[in-house]
Each structure stands twice: as structure tokens, then as C-alpha cells.
Amino acid sequence: MGVSNNITASLNFVGLLCSVPVIGAGIWLASKQDNECLRLARWPVIILGVLLLLVSLAGFVGAYWNKQGLLAAYLFFMVVLILLLLALLVFAFVVTRPDGSYHIPGRSYREYHLAGYSAWLCRYVVDHWARIRLCLSASDVCQRLGREQPFLTVEQYFQTDLSPLQSGCCKPPTMCGYAYVNPTVWINPSNPLGDVDCAAWSNDQGQLCYDCTSCKAGLLGNLRREWRKANVALIVAAVVFIWIYIIGCCAFKNAQTEDLFRRYKQAYVGR
Template sequence: MGVSNNITAVLNFIAIMASIPIIAAGIWLASKPDNECTHYFRWPVVILGALILLVSLAGFVGAYWNRQGLLALYLLCMAALIALLLILLVFAFIVTRPNGGYSIPGRGYKEYRLDGFSAWLRDHVTNSGSWEKIRTCLADSNVCAKLTQNYITPDQFYAAPISPLQSGCCKPPTACGYNYVNPTLWLNPVNPMGDPDCLLWNNDQSILCYNCNSCKAGLLGNLRKEWRKANVFLIVAVVVLIWVYLIACSAFKNAQTEDLFRRYKQGWT
């Protein structure tokens, strides 16, 4: 194995290591209740990380055993995967734009409005066809049931840093003036016209505020919060992979030159 192939093998080992945090970030995202219910956001990161792992393994094998055809295929596939990763980062940037969250005096949580999110994201998540499936999935999850297990008194609940999804879906908007009984049971609104969602609130645990615009905005707020964390891993990974790819391209050209020189030398002996 030539020097250039040695370098390529080491670089692919680094690429294999870079794929692991991508897969881990994808699994973490997929495990979140909002991503479980928005299926098209759930697995792309995991799938992309797994493909990078497989392609890097192919590149390592090609370099170690000097399979030039396999190395060429590796470079082609890795270029496509890096492009897809960059597209995913652009998508993540759109998701993580400033959100519709606003602070409520005396509350540890924020409430959310749909107009704080990109039109593309709103249309793809909250249109009637998509939302009906998402709403049913959220109602079947334990995202709101957790609140009744963790908070008992009003003071405990009002001070709680609950998630955007819980804020939007599990309680009525603060402007309605509902009286607290427990985190998912509220009675006698003081201002039932304070927000369009006031009339949509229902104490039925399968309904709550899952039909509310605040719930849709809370879901988008959760996606934003989670993708911002995942972005850190994706940005580091794409920088490492681009660096690895550029050096691997140079090493591949050098390996071809070395092979050509060796054949030329053998022809003269």
C-alpha cells in the first residue's frame, strides 16, 4: 500500500468517526415526541449518517487494498453525501430561524404564535391533512401526561420551564384567563375571547389544545429547539468531511501518479 493510500485510509477512518455523531444526533432527534409525530423529519439525519459510515468504510477498504475503482466510487458518493448534508443544514437553518415564542409575566415558560415561523415550515407541518395525523399522534403520546406527574400546585406549574410543545398543546393560552386545577385541567375562563384558541380548549384529555394554533406553533418551537442542538454536530461533521474529502481527492491523484510511475518503471526493467 502506497503512501497516498495510507493517507486515504487514515482520512476515511476519520470520516467514519465523523459519521458517528451524525447518527447519534439523528437517533436523538428521532426519539423526541414531536419528531415521532412528524415522520418526514424523523429519520433523514440517521439515514445520512449511516450512508456516510458505509461510504467511508468502502473508501477505507479501497485505500487499504489499493482498489482504485472502489476509491473513485467512494469519492463520487462522498461528494453527493456532503452535498446532501449541506442541504440538510440549509433546512435546519430554516427550521431554527427566530421563532414565535414570547414571554408571559410571572411564567417560567413561553407561549408561541405561528407567524413567528417560516411560511414553508408552517405549510408542511400545519396543513389540514398533515395536522390531523400529527394531532392524533400527539394525543396518543405522554407529552401532556408528564406534566400532571411532575407539577401539582399552580406555583410549581407557572414557574416550570415546560417545552414549547407542552406550552402550546397541554394548556389553554394565558390570555383566556382559565383557572388552574392541574396542568391539563382548567376551568371557568375569565376572558374567553382573549385568544381564538380559547374556544378550542377542551378538558377531554384526548383533545386539550391539540386543535389550537398554539399547539401547532409549539410543535414548530420544539423542532426549532431540537434542531439547533443537532446543528452543532452537523456543522462540525460537515467541516470535517469537507476537509477529509479535499485531502482524499489529492491523495487519490497522487496514488494514481504513483501507480503510473511504478508501471512505467516496471516496463523498463
Template sequence: MAVSNSITAILNFVAMMCSFPIIAAGVWLASRADNECLLWLRWPLVFLGFAFLLVSAAGFVGAYWKKEGLLAVYLVAMFILIVVLLVVLVLAFVVTRPGGAYTAAGGARFKEYRLEGFSSWLRDHVTGAGSWGKIRACLAASQICPKLAHKFVSAPDFFAAHLSPIQSGCCKPPLMCGLQYSNPTTWLGESNMGGGSDCGLWSNDPSQLCYNCDSCKAGVLGNLRDEWRKANIILIITLVLLIWVYLIACSAYRNAQTEQLFRRYKQGWV
């Protein structure tokens, strides 16, 4: 019994450590400057990570101080949290699998983005009428685009840059519009309307730029996709480790219960 509880306590300590990568992934996603306008993205993973931390701590206390009821609650709660994390991972993988990136015209190093290239679920939740107005206002008030004007002076430097999806989609017109580069947020000439509807929406006004363009919406989705796929790598590794810890903890708990019943039987209690 003591050995089984000791094993369970150690495993719960490991599970507590596993909660920190989940929290770190959530904080990383929330703190990215390109994600500052996606408020709903900020805290779900952080909350889930803290839930793992609290449940693992409860399991550690239950194992270390031999609180069998608390251990049972831990096993049920940990199972639920693992299922939730698995659902989050599957959903994140499914909705971020399609990508709307394509090679920009003129040999530019950066990619451009098409809205229809992303999953309909992601489009509805980010670019729907109820969401995009707030995101657009936030983008216009942010420093994402103004920073480009200070960073790049010459056209060759700009076209050789690796722009983020938001910078590519929101801060400049699509290159197929045929406008001439003056600086990253100022483009001259007449738009080629055959380049798509976004060509008529571009404005050199710093408060407008391409914030109303489909390419900007696609850029936001592209940014979200890229960063979630990076976070998924950490979450998958953490999930595998948590499942391994949980299965061993279940086995240790079952062994502890068997030992307890056997000891009672030997003592003539049952």
C-alpha cells in the first residue's frame, strides 16, 4: 500500500510538471503581438493548464497522505481533463489543416493569403460579422503595420522580407493589384481591378490600409494557424506523457486497493 501510494505521489508530481508546458503554450499564444486582437484566444489553454495543475496537486496530496477518496476524485477529474485536451488538440488540428497561403507575385519572399483556403469553422469564428469589426478596429489601433514603415526603407528589402501573415494580408495591397511600392504602407498608382475585390478596398490611409480586405482576414487566420500548429507540437508531447502517467497511476491505485482488500481478508474482516 505504501509503495503504491508513493508511486502515485511521484506520478502526480510528474503530472504537475506536465501542466506547465500547457500553461506556457497558452501564455505564448496570448502574448504574441500578432494575436493581441484575438481576445478569445488568450486564456483557454492557460485555464486548462491550471486545471491540470490543481487536479495533479490534489492527486499528490491524496497519495502522499493516503486519502483514498481524494485519489478517486483525482482519477476521475484527470480522465476528464485528458479527454478535454485531446478534443482541443483534434479540433485545433482539423480546423488548422487547410492553409490559404500562396506564392506572391513578383518573386517576393513572403506569402499572400486567400480567405477561401481556410476551414469554414475558423472563418466563421474569426471573420464573421460579430467578430471582425472588433478585430479590425484593434488591428487599426495596433502597431503591427506602422512598425513596417520604420523597418523597411527600400523596395528590395521589403520584397525580400519574411512578413507574418497579418503583415502580408493587412498592411499592404495584394501584389496582383499592380500598385507601386513607396513604403510598406503606402502604394501608388491605379489598382488593377482584375486582381480581385481587395484592390478596390486598399487605402493609403493608416487607419484603413487593407483592414477591410479578405486578404487581411485570411492573414489573421494564417497567423492563427501557424502559431496553433507550433503550440500543438508541445501539447501532443504533453498529452502523451499525461496519458502514460495516468495509466500507471490507475494501475498503482488498483494495486493499492487489491493490497488493502487482501490485508483485510487475512485479518478476517471480510
């Protein structure tokens, strides 16, 4: 095996290792409650990570056993996967860039406006809300809040860092003026506001604020936060794969030159 093939094999071994965080990020995203109910981007990252793993493996085999045809196929498919990875990153950044959260004085958690998020994501959530709502209400995202954090006083609750999903779906919006009893039971104010979310709240544990606009916004807040974390792993992987591809192209070109020189030398010596 020539020097160029050694380099290519080593780089593709690094590529094999770098595909693992991509697969891990995809599994982590798919395991989250909001992604499970939204069904928007559960599998693309996992599928892309597996394809990167397989193509890197093909590149390693082609370089180690000097299979030039396999190496050429590796370079072609790798550039396609890198472009798909970059497209996924750009798409995720664009649709998760707007932030609909806002601070509530005296609260550690934030609340969420649906209008503050990407118009495309908002349309998707509104159009599929009947299915998403059924999935959320069947989960224990709100009931788990009371079990895992048995708040003793309203001050303790207000100082808890709720997730966007818990803030939007498991309690009424602060502006409605509901009085706290426990994390999922609130007393209706004597003069409620006319906001639609204030009327949508129910102490029925199967309803809560799942019909609230704030719940839709909280779902997108969760999605935004999780994708921002996953993007870190995807950006690092994209940079590494781009460098692997560039160096791999140079190594492949050198390997072709080495092979041509070797054939010429054999032909010359044979004379």
C-alpha cells in the first residue's frame, strides 16, 4: 500500500469515528418527546450518520486494499453526503433562528409566543396539531413535572427552570393571573383576561394547556433548544469531513500519479 493510500485509509478511519457523534446526535433528537410527537426531523440525522459511516468504511477498504474504483466511488458519494449535511445544517439554522421566548419578571422560566418562531414551523405545527396534541397528552411530560419536583411553595415553583414544553403546556400563561395550587392545578382568577389561552386552560390532567397557543410555542421552543445543541456536533463533523474529503482528493490524485509512474517504470525496465 502506497503512502497516499496510507493517508486515505487513516483519514477514513477518522471519518468512521466522526460519523458516530452524528448518529448519536440523531438518536438523541429522536428520543426527545417533542421530536417524537412532531415527527418532523426524527430520522434524517440518523440516516445521514449511518450513510457517512458506510461511505467512510468503503473509503477505508478501498485505500487499504488499493481498490481505485472503490476509492473513486467513495469520493463521489462523500461529496454528496457532505452537501446534504451542509444543507441540513443551513435548514436547521434558518428555521430555528427566530426565538419566541420572553422573560417573566420574578420567574426562572421563560414563556413563549408562537408568532416569534419560523413561519414555516408554525404552519407545520398548526396543521398537524390534532395529532401532536394527542401524542403530548398521552405522554407524562406534565405529570412527571409534579412527580420529580414536588414543589412545596409557589416561590419554589416560580424559581424552577421549566423546559419550554413544560412552561407552555403544563401551566396557564402568567398574564392570565391563575393562582398556583400545584404544578398542574391552578385556580381560575375572578376576572380572567379575554386571551384565548386563558380560557383554554383546564385542570383536567388530559387537557391542561394542550389547546393553548403557548403550548404550540413551547413545543417549538423545545425543538429550537435541542437542535441548537445537536448542531454543535453536526458542525464539527461537517468541518472534519470537509477536511478529510479535501485531503482524500489530493491523496487519490497522488495515488493515481504513483500508479502511473509505477506502470511506466515497469514498462521501461521490461525493455
